[in-house]
Amino acid sequence: MLALSALGYRCIAPDLRGYGDSDAPPSPGSYSVHHIVGDIVGLVDQLGLGQVFLVGHDWGAFVAWHFCLFRPDKVKALVNLSVAYTPRNPRINMIDGIRALFGDDFYICRFQELGEIEKEFASEDTATVLNKFYTSFGRTPLLIPKDVGFKGIKAPDALVSWLSEEDIHYYASKFNQKGFTGGVNYYRACNITWELLAPWTGAQIKVPTKFIVGTEDSTYQFLGVKQSIESGEFKKYVPSLQEVVVIEGAPHFINQARPEEISTHIYDFIKKF
Numbered sequence: 001m002l003a004l005s006a007l008g009y010r011c012i013a014p015d016l017r018g019y020g021d022s023d024a025p026p027s028p029g030s031y032s033v034h035h036i037v038g039d040i041v042g043l044v045d046q047l048g049l050g051q052v053f054l055v056g057h058d059w060g061a062f063v064a065w066h067f068c069l070f071r072p073d074k075v076k077a078l079v080n081l082s083v084a085y086t087p088r089n090p091r092i093n094m095i096d097g098i099r100a101l102f103g104d105d106f107y108i109c110r111f112q113e114l115g116e117i118e119k120e121f122a123s124e125d126t127a128t129v130l131n132k133f134y135t136s137f138g139r140t141p142l143l144i145p146k147d148v149g150f151k152g153i154k155a156p157d158a159l160v161s162w163l164s165e166e167d168i169h170y171y172a173s174k175f176n177q178k179g180f181t182g183g184v185n186y187y188r189a190c191n192i193t194w195e196l197l198a199p200w201t202g203a204q205i206k207v208p209t210k211f212i213v214g215t216e217d218s219t220y221q222f223l224g225v226k227q228s229i230e231s232g233e234f235k236k237y238v239p240s241l242q243e244v245v246v247i248e249g250a251p252h253f254i255n256q257a258r259p260e261e262i263s264t265h266i267y268d269f270i271k272k273f
Contacts, residue, residue: 003263009053009270014043016063018182020174026181028114028188033066034196036186041071050074053270057081057255059186068207069200076273077208079266081254082217084225085205087237088197094190105143111187120150121180126172128155129180134168135160137252139221162256204236210243210269212262214250243269 001011015022017039018031025031040063044052053076056064061083068075089097099109111117121129135156136142144150159168175183211234213220220226228234235241245265247254255262 024178024182028185031185031189033193051076055079075207079210093194105145107142110144137218205238209241212245214247214254217252
C-alpha cells in the first residue's frame with residue numbers, strides 16, 4: 001500500500017467482516033460471498049469512488065473474483081494473488097468436493113463444526129496459532145487430524161522472515177478481542193455461498209485481470225491452479241485474463257514475502273488503465 005500510495009494511488013484495505021475492528025456476526029449465514037461483496041460495494045459507494053482497481057489475496061481474492069462477477073461495472077481492473085477463479089460445480093457442493101479430494105482432516109473440513117476448532121485454538125497462545133498458520137501453507141495440504149488436534153501441529157522454531165514479533169503480536173491482539181469465529185465462519189459459509197451462486201453457474205469474469213501465484217504456494221501445487229493455467233481452463237472462465245505471473249520459490253503469503261516485487265507487478269498492470 002505504501003508503494004502504490006507513493007505513486008499517487010489512494011489505497012484502501014478494509015477489515016472484512018469478522019476481522020480486525022469490523023463487526024463479527026456469530027452466525028455462519030452472515031458470511032456468504034454475497035454478504036462480503038455487499039459490504040465492499042457499500043464501502044465503495046459510501047466513499048463515492050465510482051470504479052476501482054481491486055487487489056485480492058487468498059480469501060480476498062475469492063471475494064474479489066465474485067465482486068467482479070456481480071458488479072463488473074465498478075471495477076477498472078483486477079489483480080488477484082494465490083487463489084484462482086474456480087467456477088461453480090453444479091454436481092457437488094464446495095465442502096463435499098473438498099472432502100472428496102483431501103479427506104476429513106483437511107483444515108477446511110475440520111473448520112465446519114461450530115465452536116470445535118475454536119476450542120482447539122483456545123488451548124494455545126494466539127500468536128502461536130497464527131504463526132503455525134503462516135508457516136503451514138506449503139507444497140502439501142494442511143491437515144489437522146482429530147486425534148492430534150491443532151495443538152499437535154509442530155510450531156516453527158522461528159518466525160518466517162517477513163513477519164516480525166511486533167506484527168504477530170498486533171495480529172494476535174485483534175483476534176484476542178473477538179476470537180477466531182468470524183474468520184472461520186468464511187469456511188462454514190462455503191456451502192451457503194455454493195447454493196446462492198446457482199444463478200451464476202458457468203458465468204465468466206469479464207474484467208481485465210492479472211493473476212500472480214508462487215510455485216511454493218499450496219494452492220498452486222495441489223488445488224489445481226497449475227493445471228488450470230496450463231490447460232487453458234483458467235482463461236476459459238476469465239476471458240479478459242491478460243497476464244499470469246508464476247514466481248519461482250514464492251510462498252502462499254506472496255505479498256508479504258515479496259512486497260517490492262508484487263507492488264511492481266500490480267503497478268505495471270493498473271497503470272495501463
